[in-house]
Amino acid sequence: MRSTEELGRSHGWRLQRGVLDDGRVVFVKAGAASRVFASEAAGLRWLGEVVAVPEVIEAGPDRLVLSWVEEERPSAAAAERFGRDLARMHLAGADAFGAPWPGFIAELPMDNTPAGDWPAFYAERRVLPFARMARLPSGDLALIDRAVERFAEVAGEPEPPARIHGDLWSGNLLWSGGRVVLVDPAAHGGHRETDLAMLALFGAPYLDRILGAYQEVAPLAGGWRERVPLHQLHPLLVHVVLFGGSYRAGLMDAVGEVLAI
Structure with missing residues (x-):
């Protein structure tokens, strides 16, 4: 990871915006989560067979790394x-x-x-x-x-x-x-x-x-x-x-x- 920016916390996990060594911008959820991140990654991949979800880049025991989603106003x-x-x-x-x-x-x-x-x-x-x-x-x-x-x-x-x-x-x-x-x-x-x-x-x-x-x-x-x-x-x-x-x-x-x- 080339750099990270702290975004806050949610349910005890640290949320970050990161930049990978290859320049890709990612969202990182980090913390001791045991099986939570693997479960979330499995669900994202399954739903992603049909609808838009972030790409799962890494799902380990202490962090989940997803492609960054640039948000806009609802329409x-x-x-x-x-x-x-x-x-x-x-x-x-x-x-x-x-x-x-x-x-x-x-x-x-x-x-x-x-x-x-x-x-x-x-x-x-x-x-x-x-x-x-x-x-x-x-x-x-x-x-x-x-x-x-x-x-x-x-x-x-x-x-x-x-x-x-x-x-x-x-x-x-x-x-x-x-x-x-x-x-x-x-x-x-x-x-x-x-x-x-x-x-x-x-x-x-x-x-x-x-x-x-x-x-x-x-x-x-x-x-x-x-x-x-x-x-x-x-x-x-x-x-x-x-x-x-x-x-x-x-x-x-x-x-x-x-x-x-």
């Missing part, structure tokens, strides 16, 4: 292109609900062991493990258990495993060159509505344009809007675990909406 045209790209990525599919690599979201481990159907995968690999980590009051946990019991009933018609990003909030969309480049995936075979619910959770630019273009390529099943809170349970639980009780009210509102479907 309606780029949002529509992203909606179509996202639909194609989901349609590319996966072998199962899960993935052949260990899962992580931020520094938190996720079990990617395949399950037979999506409601079981979502309950056993996503919602219940994070509910146990979240240190919630017993009354909250009882309501979450009741919601989990309804997953098969409220999940809609079964769909095949989609190739999903898994952590698709707006901060993981880099607008560059008239398109969206995806970063920081928690990629696995999952339900495509999960990615769309995550886009809505914290608000993505031009979300209506994204969804409209998505529907042109891969129309969503009826009732998908009512299922958004179902798919937001896991990311909200992740935020409770990482950032504390300020996200508890939003989580329990979503639980209540699932129970009311």
